[in-house]
Amino acid sequence: MKRVYVNEKWCLxxxxxxxxxxxxxxxxxxxxxxxxxxKIFPRIHxxxxxxxxxxxxxxxxxxxxxxxxxxxxxxxxEDGTVTIDHDRCVACLTCIxxxxxxxxxxxxxxxxxxxxxxxxxxxxxxxxxxxxxxRAIVYEER
Amino acid sequence: MNKYVIIGNGTAAAGCIEGIRSVDSEGSITVVSKENRPxxxxxxxxxxxxxxxxxxxxxxxxxxxxxxxxxRVLYGKSAVKIDSKGKKVYLEDGTSLDYDSLCVAxxxxxxxxxxxxxxxxxxxxxxxxxxxxxxxxxxxxxxSRVLIVGAGLIGLKCAEGILDRVASVTVxxxxxxxxxxxxxxxxxxxxxxxxxxxxxxxxxGDTAASFDKNxxxxxxxxxxxxxxxxxxxxxxxxxxxxxxxxxxxxxxIRIGSRCETSIADVYAAGxxxxxxxxxxxxxxxxxxxxxxxxxxxxxxxxMAGGEECFxxxxxxxxxxxxxxxxxxxxxxxxxxxxxxxxxxxxxCHIKKLYCADGKLCGFVLIGDNGRAGIYTxxxxxxxxxxxxxxxxxxxxxxLFGFGEDYRRKxxxxxx
Numbered sequence: 001m002k003r004v005y006v007n008e009k010w011c012l013x014x015x016x017x018x019x020x021x022x023x024x025x026x027x028x029x030x031x032x033x034x035x036x037x038x039k040i041f042p043r044i045h046x047x048x049x050x051x052x053x054x055x056x057x058x059x060x061x062x063x064x065x066x067x068x069x070x071x072x073x074x075x076x077x078e079d080g081t082v083t084i085d086h087d088r089c090v091a092c093l094t095c096i097x098x099x100x101x102x103x104x105x106x107x108x109x110x111x112x113x114x115x116x117x118x119x120x121x122x123x124x125x126x127x128x129x130x131x132x133x134x135r136a137i138v139y140e141e142r
Numbered sequence: 143m144n145k146y147v148i149i150g151n152g153t154a155a156a157g158c159i160e161g162i163r164s165v166d167s168e169g170s171i172t173v174v175s176k177e178n179r180p181x182x183x184x185x186x187x188x189x190x191x192x193x194x195x196x197x198x199x200x201x202x203x204x205x206x207x208x209x210x211x212x213x214r215v216l217y218g219k220s221a222v223k224i225d226s227k228g229k230k231v232y233l234e235d236g237t238s239l240d241y242d243s244l245c246v247a248x249x250x251x252x253x254x255x256x257x258x259x260x261x262x263x264x265x266x267x268x269x270x271x272x273x274x275x276x277x278x279x280x281x282x283x284x285x286s287r288v289l290i291v292g293a294g295l296i297g298l299k300c301a302e303g304i305l306d307r308v309a310s311v312t313v314x315x316x317x318x319x320x321x322x323x324x325x326x327x328x329x330x331x332x333x334x335x336x337x338x339x340x341x342x343x344x345x346x347g348d349t350a351a352s353f354d355k356n357x358x359x360x361x362x363x364x365x366x367x368x369x370x371x372x373x374x375x376x377x378x379x380x381x382x383x384x385x386x387x388x389x390x391x392x393x394x395i396r397i398g399s400r401c402e403t404s405i406a407d408v409y410a411a412g413x414x415x416x417x418x419x420x421x422x423x424x425x426x427x428x429x430x431x432x433x434x435x436x437x438x439x440x441x442x443x444x445m446a447g448g449e450e451c452f453x454x455x456x457x458x459x460x461x462x463x464x465x466x467x468x469x470x471x472x473x474x475x476x477x478x479x480x481x482x483x484x485x486x487x488x489x490c491h492i493k494k495l496y497c498a499d500g501k502l503c504g505f506v507l508i509g510d511n512g513r514a515g516i517y518t519x520x521x522x523x524x525x526x527x528x529x530x531x532x533x534x535x536x537x538x539x540x541l542f543g544f545g546e547d548y549r550r551k552x553x554x555x556x557x
Contacts, residue, residue, distance in 0.1 A: 005554050054549060056553065059553075062556065068157075068435050068436055068439070069431070072199075073183060090189045090194050091462070092461070093460045093469065096460065096511065096512065097458055097459075097460040099515035101516070102514075105513075106512070
């Protein structure tokens, strides 16, 4: 299955992946309207220091602790992708307590969010990889 | 064809079913369910009362779960005896089930200490099952004064669930702080203040000694008038069926890393078990939903002849009340016990990281708890702190402190 992979040697630390992620998941068609002047809640985030940077998002683990730990049945594996049903999520945050990569985060809407590989939104494939200017983020089979 | 029997129909049972089916798609699975319901998310009962989830969303698995997994569920039945030689489970109604391998996922039961006059209280409830929650919902009115005995996870979640639907909620507990099983005194004080600001009343270091209809006579001598009483003192693991069959039990049914009991072909999983806590090496009951699922799954795989090991259980809790969230994991070993503590405490958040023997052994986070799983992972995997940049990780949990090799493996490969 295709996943998002990151190579820190190529990462410029530009944070474009965060904006592309937030936009892709905003449901809007105008990037400025979707993001300008707003606090964004991307599902990928760049970390590091002034020398090394890289982006972290859900690894879509083959044996995901978040799914095993979910108390509401909101997190599940669909064709290898770890997805979340926001209608069932009660924001108990157990997934945040167990994810070893810190890849699940809160939204301001009373549910948690995570990368779903843009399979549910109009981007159709991960917008972070699509828009990465230096191919530090790729979406491929490994 | 293998015959599998599962006693219990909660999270551990669901894990067991999925574990069995990951290995064996043919064998027959029979589930003995005391409750007349398909498996549901037990912790969601307070969210239901609070209006944060709906009854149709409370199921843990889709409606066709048992059918798809080829399970026969015996609803409203209790198992009373295991004949480990004859490999039979006897039910309360006198019938029996043959098994090749058995999983005891019998859960726990509320523990009610003897309290004089309890029988004179008309409206009294536990808060363990969906039926309990529905009964509470039926009993409360906007004018109800509710007394909850027990300021632990169950008592406080119940209090949060009903607070805005009743006139008053008073919570008493013999402990001197709220959530005493998981929080230290600083974080308990912050949580208590938050709950008081939201309108909850507390009587800590005090509990109901006796009842006379709608009055609780407290240990301190005070009297509390109430309309509805909720008993959330504690729970006990349901161990008797294994104990009676000669299996090893302590506070819970003793299981090994394959979730096997001391009886051949009998496994156990979930709240009824006790196992080793890797964060301090002691054997204890860790009645938590994630552990229940993982133990159930592990038991299921092994019952079906596969190989799965669950040997890194730790206590861990993520619990929020009216927007203030607490996360804890492992054990708090403070400086008096030879541990080292990192503290970052402000008016609105608390972070305490406890380490001992060069490893992180526990933490408490209130307020800001983003990416807490990175700390949990350090505990669960028993990572020696001299192999990571612990100084940086203390300040902020991220993958930077783990070094390039780790990141290349985790971010550049399948995990």
